[in-house]
Amino acid sequence: MSGGGFFEVPSDLQNTWWGLVGWQLQLTLVPVLCGLVIALPIALLCRRFGWIYPPVLGVATVFYAIPSLAFFVFLIDWFSESDLTVEIPLTVYTLVVLVPAIVDGMRSVSADTRAAAEAMGFGTLRRYFQVELPIAVPAVFAGLRVATVSSVSLVSVGMLIGNEGALGNLLSDALNYHRPQLAWDAVISIAVIGVLLDALLVLARRLLTPWARKATAK
Amino acid sequence: MGGRCHKPGHLVVGPAEARRALHTVIVIDAVTKRYPDGTTAVDRLTLEIPDGSITVLVGPSGCGKTTTLRMINRMVEPTEGRILLNGQDVREAPVNALRRSMGYVIQHAGLFPHRTVMDNIATVPRLLGWDKHRARERARELMERVGLDASFAKRYPYQLSGGQQQRVGVARALAADPPVLLMDEPFSAVDPIVRKGLQDELLRIQADLGKTVVFVTHDIDEAIKLGDMVAVLREGGRLAQYAPPARLLSAPADEFVEDFLGVDRGIRHLSFFGTEELELTAEPIVTEDATAEQVRAATLAELPYVLVTDAEGRPRGWSDALDRATGTEGELLPYGRAFTVGRDSLRAALDSAVLSPTGWAVAVDEQGRAVGVAAQEAIAAAIRSAHTAGVLR
Amino acid sequence: MNIFGYAQQFFDAPGQWSGADGIPTRLLEHVQYSALALLIALVIALPVGLVTGHTGRSGNALAVLATAARALPSFGLLVLLTILMGLGLTPVMVPLVALAVPPILVTTYEAMRGVDPSLVDAARGIGLPWWRVLGQVELPVALPLILSGIRSGAIQIVSTATIAAYVSFGGLGRYIVDGLSQVNYAKVVGGAVLVAALALATLGFFWLLGRVLVSPGVRRSR
Structure with missing residues (x-):
């Protein structure tokens, strides 16, 4: 617990810096991936049955408004102080960002393109998967970027419920032992992970949508 | 087109000017607009836009017509040259005061969605x-003038059809009674029937108000219908021809203008000739209950048909003269479309003759009663004499 | 006992509705600090968003700035600043404001860019000076989106102000943080219910604000 290097983690956390980084990534990416997997069918349903979209959006907004700490607390009752308690709210927040991103992205497909697909004999489902979803990919990635970066940051709050905050756990030691260096470590590491994940998503989008490159380049 | 009261020639003073105390001549003087990327939108354009009449700028896309219009109210500043309004350089006036003295109507009306129809007009x-x-009083007055029911006053733009929105756009532009009206493709986003209605409305309003209107369109038919003067621009913003529409049709300056006017410009030119001088014959017109004797007397040597009318004299159709004279009444042949003598042009008369199965055009009076028929040869003769008269004039 | 039982126990406790640690006091603290942070964020973000959106310049710079600001871990920042500056208003306000500026700034910019250009063209052509074009045409039309950006900033402030209790700050988060350290789950759950309720009230407030401020002509055409 003595001074030491930037990446030295106090022994009471029983982890290494790389261990914390791995944990941080797990707590961030599991919710984002689950969110994406759940958001897709919900978005398709909203696209197919337009009338359910406004209520879905309303419920989502309400969930999104609930502060993460309160959300964690409600879940302690069922999942005690575990990874799941952190991952479930983050999954919900991801959903709230992704469902509108996908639906609006699919809706933004021009009427001309849609009519052309229909005229070529695409069925509704086939049109969703082969025309509208691919065209919605940039919008989906924009949503993924927001969801991922805010999840990286929110994971730290898990520290308050039984040290479930990965790199955020450094913060409690920083405050308790008055070691600003640990706080610096946490803030910088988390910010760098956020920026790197964001950059990876931008790269992935460019690879997936070569046709959109010109539009995004300007 | 018959309703137009005057067609001033180049710099010829129109009757509207006599009514207006204020002269609002716009002079575009050797104006060039080059953009930083090197493209030339308008190239040394010189135009004198006469007072109290409609001047149309027409041309293909990229000919600089919109840029020219927008330089008049300084939405775009010219690179070279100057624009004079009543002899004063527009750049000398404060820009917003200048714009408020010119009504401005654009393609999708550009109505403020957060304001009611009335508040839009009162802006x-x-x-x-x-x-x-x-x-508000003024707004109500204008709604009536542009043919909008007073019940629309409290509505928001999204509750109006495209044509109604455009009427509000025109009303908003006229609200402060500006001497100049700038219209940038105002009617090109509405369907043809609504467009025709809006064009007729504009001509009607213009006949009352006598504004100096500058109108941009890519539609040559619209230009010919609305314009007292038409400026045809070509790509790169150069002037191809500036003339009244009749002159444009009869004497296009070059191949470009000729192409732009289209293959049937000769036919369209006929719109400018009236049917008053057209030689009609009333002989082969018989009523339904005409006797065989009357039919035989009405039959012309060169036309083996008679035109049958009802008791009021309205045309019903052509009938084979020989059959009818011998008592066997065959079916009536449709006569196509009649033209109204005096109101319709030679173009309508020719169209009527072409549509008629007998090759003879049917002429009616304002009440729809048949007053005569005309052979294609007679129409051709009328066209020839109209041309001769035009050249002599 | 489940969370409903805990919540009931919390709200039924005597003395809960008065005093320095009473619900009204904590609620007022939470609202005051959140409102102050939102106000500062508005003063910074709104003019910049309106003007950049109006001129259409610096859009890329704003996007980069927003991504960077979003990547800043607000909780980490809160703890770091408290350690560096000691207890006080500034270490709490900085992360709260930093949190709310990007959504307000970016949505305002996007909302202004999203205004139909022909509308702006018509307004200029009619002779409206630029500040009237901005204030009387672009702003009212962009208002629904701008409000949604402000709402999103406000929600995040309310949420993060809760965490500020960890650095000995007042507000409703006190119940959660104190309850956790005292292993008093009734207090934790009660605090969470209050925070969630305040967040929903914030949503409701912005919904009402939209009804009052947004012209029906704009609201219905969306």
């Missing part, structure tokens, strides 16, 4: 400091 009067009551 400029309110800007000019009119009190609310007077501005």
